[in-house]
Amino acid sequence: MPADTASDPDGSASDPAEPVSVTGWGRTAPTTARVVRPRTYEEAAAAVRACGVRGGIARGLGRAYGDAAQNAGGAVLDMTGLDRVHAIDVDGGTVLCDAGVSLHRLMEVLLPLGWFVPVTPGTRQVTVGGAIGADIHGKNHHVSGSFARHVLSFELLTADGAIRTVGRGTPLFDATAGGMGLTGVILTATVRLQPVETSLMSVDTERTADLDDLMARLTATDHRYRYSVAWIDLLARGRSTGRSVLTRGEHAPLDALPPRARRRPLAFRPPRFPSAPAFVPEGLLGRGTVGLFNELWYRKAPRARTGELQRIPAFFHPLDGVPHWNRIYGRGGFVQYQFVVGHGREEALRRIVRRIAERRCPSFLAVLKRFGEGDPGWLSFPMPGWTLALDIPANLPRLGAFLDELDEEVAGAGGRVYLAKDARLRPELLADMYPRLTEFRELRAELDPRGVFTSDLSRRLDL
Amino acid sequence: MKDAFGAPQSLLILGGTSEIALATARRLIARRTRTVWLAGRPSPALERDAEHLRALGADVRTLAFDALDPESHETVLGKVFTEGDLDMVLLAFGVLGDQARDEREPVAAARIAQTNYTGAVSALLVCARALQTQGHGSLVVLSSVAGERARRSNFIYGSSKAGLDAFAQGLGDALHGTGVHVMVVRPGFVRTKMTAGRAEGPLATTPEAVATAVEVGLRRRSETVWVPGALRLVMAVLRHVPRAVFRRLPI
Ligand SMILES: Cc1cc2nc3c(=O)[nH]c(=O)nc-3n(C[C@H](O)[C@H](O)[C@H](O)COP(=O)(O)OP(=O)(O)OC[C@H]3O[C@@H](n4cnc5c(N)ncnc54)[C@H](O)[C@@H]3O)c2cc1C
Ligand SMILES: NC(=O)c1ccc[n+]([C@@H]2O[C@H](COP(=O)([O-])OP(=O)(O)OC[C@H]3O[C@@H](n4cnc5c(N)ncnc54)[C@H](OP(=O)(O)O)[C@@H]3O)[C@@H](O)[C@H]2O)c1
Numbered sequence: 001m002p003a004d005t006a007s008d009p010d011g012s013a014s015d016p017a018e019p020v021s022v023t024g025w026g027r028t029a030p031t032t033a034r035v036v037r038p039r040t041y042e043e044a045a046a047a048v049r050a051c052g053v054r055g056g057i058a059r060g061l062g063r064a065y066g067d068a069a070q071n072a073g074g075a076v077l078d079m080t081g082l083d084r085v086h087a088i089d090v091d092g093g094t095v096l097c098d099a100g101v102s103l104h105r106l107m108e109v110l111l112p113l114g115w116f117v118p119v120t121p122g123t124r125q126v127t128v129g130g131a132i133g134a135d136i137h138g139k140n141h142h143v144s145g146s147f148a149r150h151v152l153s154f155e156l157l158t159a160d161g162a163i164r165t166v167g168r169g170t171p172l173f174d175a176t177a178g179g180m181g182l183t184g185v186i187l188t189a190t191v192r193l194q195p196v197e198t199s200l201m202s203v204d205t206e207r208t209a210d211l212d213d214l215m216a217r218l219t220a221t222d223h224r225y226r227y228s229v230a231w232i233d234l235l236a237r238g239r240s241t242g243r244s245v246l247t248r249g250e251h252a253p254l255d256a257l258p259p260r261a262r263r264r265p266l267a268f269r270p271p272r273f274p275s276a277p278a279f280v281p282e283g284l285l286g287r288g289t290v291g292l293f294n295e296l297w298y299r300k301a302p303r304a305r306t307g308e309l310q311r312i313p314a315f316f317h318p319l320d321g322v323p324h325w326n327r328i329y330g331r332g333g334f335v336q337y338q339f340v341v342g343h344g345r346e347e348a349l350r351r352i353v354r355r356i357a358e359r360r361c362p363s364f365l366a367v368l369k370r371f372g373e374g375d376p377g378w379l380s381f382p383m384p385g386w387t388l389a390l391d392i393p394a395n396l397p398r399l400g401a402f403l404d405e406l407d408e409e410v411a412g413a414g415g416r417v418y419l420a421k422d423a424r425l426r427p428e429l430l431a432d433m434y435p436r437l438t439e440f441r442e443l444r445a446e447l448d449p450r451g452v453f454t455s456d457l458s459r460r461l462d463l
Numbered sequence: 464m465k466d467a468f469g470a471p472q473s474l475l476i477l478g479g480t481s482e483i484a485l486a487t488a489r490r491l492i493a494r495r496t497r498t499v500w501l502a503g504r505p506s507p508a509l510e511r512d513a514e515h516l517r518a519l520g521a522d523v524r525t526l527a528f529d530a531l532d533p534e535s536h537e538t539v540l541g542k543v544f545t546e547g548d549l550d551m552v553l554l555a556f557g558v559l560g561d562q563a564r565d566e567r568e569p570v571a572a573a574r575i576a577q578t579n580y581t582g583a584v585s586a587l588l589v590c591a592r593a594l595q596t597q598g599h600g601s602l603v604v605l606s607s608v609a610g611e612r613a614r615r616s617n618f619i620y621g622s623s624k625a626g627l628d629a630f631a632q633g634l635g636d637a638l639h640g641t642g643v644h645v646m647v648v649r650p651g652f653v654r655t656k657m658t659a660g661r662a663e664g665p666l667a668t669t670p671e672a673v674a675t676a677v678e679v680g681l682r683r684r685s686e687t688v689w690v691p692g693a694l695r696l697v698m699a700v701l702r703h704v705p706r707a708v709f710r711r712l713p714i
Binding site: 019026028054071335394395399401459460 | 464465466467468469470472494495548596597598599640641642679682683684
């Protein structure tokens with residue numbers, strides 16, 4: 001799958017001494033760094049020792065939207081060269097693998113054995129290291145929590161050059177889960193898996209008239225489903241503000257499959273389409289085109305349908321079919337704004353949705369999800385409540401100030417924005433949003449006094 | 464670090480009392496800028512300007528810098544970079560001179576060139592190297608429409624800006640791919656103390672308008688910015704007007 005692994009900086013094979021330009025998935029704020037691609041743990045340790053004054057940071061497949069996996073003037077450790085699956089416990093349901101292994105690869109290996117990853121984000125093209133570093137969540141957060149909850153232990157290369165085995169429930173574990181690569185470089189991890197009988201999903205779809213209708217349905221019946229997410233049309237205004245298509249599902253049991261499909265119930269063959277073109281003119285995604293797309297999408301969804309069989313890529317990763325789809329935003333790139341506010345703060349969510357709709361941001365379907373319990377990671381994003389994520393072209397005039405206003409709403413409601421998506425948060429708000437920030441900083445100061453692990457994100461937000 | 468919209472957190476201004484630069488600083492402080500260095504010839508005005516920016520909530524420091532002393536640039540500016548990253552450097556110093564007098568006083572004319580061109584060359588090179596080492600940053604250079612085509616009425620100033628403009632463009636190309644972004648800003652007539660008492664051109668503008676254009680240019684990572692934007696077209700035409708006609712234009 002060369003096209004996808006080439007999400008490494010600018011997709012070019014690089015001479016490690018030559019600085020290359022690096023961005024996140026949103027393609028904003030490029031900076032240059034030396035990119036080193038260790039193939040062994042020794043090479044990784046050597047790379048950390050050789051970081052120099054501007055430090056280094058681990059990078060997986062670069063799917064964080066902002067500046068988390070870039071490090072201006074320093075080193076970026078491309079971890080995708082450490083990509084071995086070491087051991088699978090087929091009976092117990094665990095896997096031990098390198099941190100550079102992608103969830104896509106894990107699915108290829110595990111599904112035929114009747115196992116699935118415990119948590120998958122909206123793309124398979126993330127590494128296990130990135131999944132722990134951002135402590136990612138999936139459509140099953142309300143049931144299963146975030147990724148690190150399913151990690152039994154990992155090996156961490158720390159600033160002193162040592163490799164430590166880090167087990168659950170320790171401060172270093174909880175600082176690293178969601179710690180955005182700033183505690184060290186994860187080399188391997190042992191992950192608990194989810195058993196499945198088939199590689200198909202049984203999906204229920206329903207259309208909701210507006211935001212309140214959506215929240216009511218999620219509150220009433222989300223617990224019946226393992227996976228749940230709503231796509232919400234933020235260009236719809238007035239009475240339809242927040243109209244959505246709600247899709248929820250479960251791994252299909254064997255007996256739900258038609259007889260022909262039962263012969264190979266665990267097949268996994270994701271389709272692939274051509275890449276988005278490398279050059280896209282500015283302003284392709286205007287309000288008109290996006291509005292039309294959203295309208296069609298809403299209309300074509302069934303008012304209600306149950307038990308539809310869908311393949312894993314179609315249900316979880318619809319965008320992975322088009323490699324480099326992030327290019328459709330053109331040179332200016334885009335930002336993803338994702339926040340969460342707790343239960344009881346529905347009024348804040350309503351206000352924000354209304355403001356976005358009134359502002360007419362040309363935003364493709366946004367995603368709304370109801371989170372379950374919070375996770376132990378000190379900088380983990382989820383908290384019980386409502387999370388909304390939307391993509392917006394970065395060249396939209398005065399977008400910076402607009403998002404700052406939304407931040408105030410979010411922080412005022414005790415919520416937070418997701419660091420894996422962030423490229424623009426006002427640093428002063430960080431401590432309000434992440435109450436355990438002080439502990440995180442203290443642990444870093446002790447573990448890495450010289451600040452070997454540094455990223456553009458950590459410089460920008462003073463993490 | 465700059466955010467997704469190119470808004471810098473730290474800013475170094477060369478020519479700390481420039482009205483255009485201060486308007487830009489105010490604008491950027493309203494966004495993300497928290498650290499500002501005002502480099503300029505020591506004066507009560509410089510300290511006063513620093514105080515005004517502090518009142519807006521920024522951490523502001525001043526530093527003695529003289530464009531006419533290129534030998535000192537390496538030391539003076541190098542020191543600022545050792546104190547932390549700079550996301551943006553704004554080169555704003557410049558002198559307009561008095562064309563009629565300067566034509567009679569070659570030494571005065573040469574000082575204009577030394578300030579606007581020679582001084583800028585050394586200061587820009589020092590900053591460019593430091594920005595390249597940190598792997599990011601924007602170098603914003605206040606050129607002028609006057610440098611686009613030399614005019615009878617102010618070709619001493621104009622030629623110095625032409626040199627600066629060409630140098631900055633070349634520097635931008637040299638730094639392409641290094642993470643450092645060079646942006647050349649070409650304002651027309653801006654109402655500041657520099658132009659006080661002079662007859663306004665038809666597209667006269669304000670320091671605040673230049674500041675807005677700089678902010679937008681940072682977001683777009685533009686290489687050239689005209690203020691007001693209409694000047695791009697005007698100059699595209701003027702550039703091709705025959706010499707004999709151009710000479711007689713009342714501009
Ligand atoms: C289309 C799309 C959909 C997405 N959907 C979701 C979603 O539903 N839920 C969700 O939570 N996220 C989602 N994301 C975000 C994505 O899951 C996270 O940003 C994830 O961290 C990306 O992993 P990566 O391997 O690409 O890591 P990168 O983006 O390269 O790095 C992300 C962070 O992890 C750190 N890191 C990477 N590898 C290591 C390592 N070996 N050791 C230590 N630190 C490391 C980096 O330093 C950085 O801070 C989505 C992203 C995209 C593009
Ligand atoms: N105003 C316009 O119409 C216009 C139009 C196009 C371009 N520009 C350019 O924009 C820039 C800023 O102009 P402005 O309108 O803001 O003018 P300004 O307020 O007069 O500022 C000029 C600045 O240059 C500084 N300076 C002059 N000589 C110096 C030296 N030897 N060393 C260090 N600093 C020196 C001045 O500092 P002191 O306080 O020490 O004198 C002052 O800070 C200039 O480069 C100008 O050429 C202006």
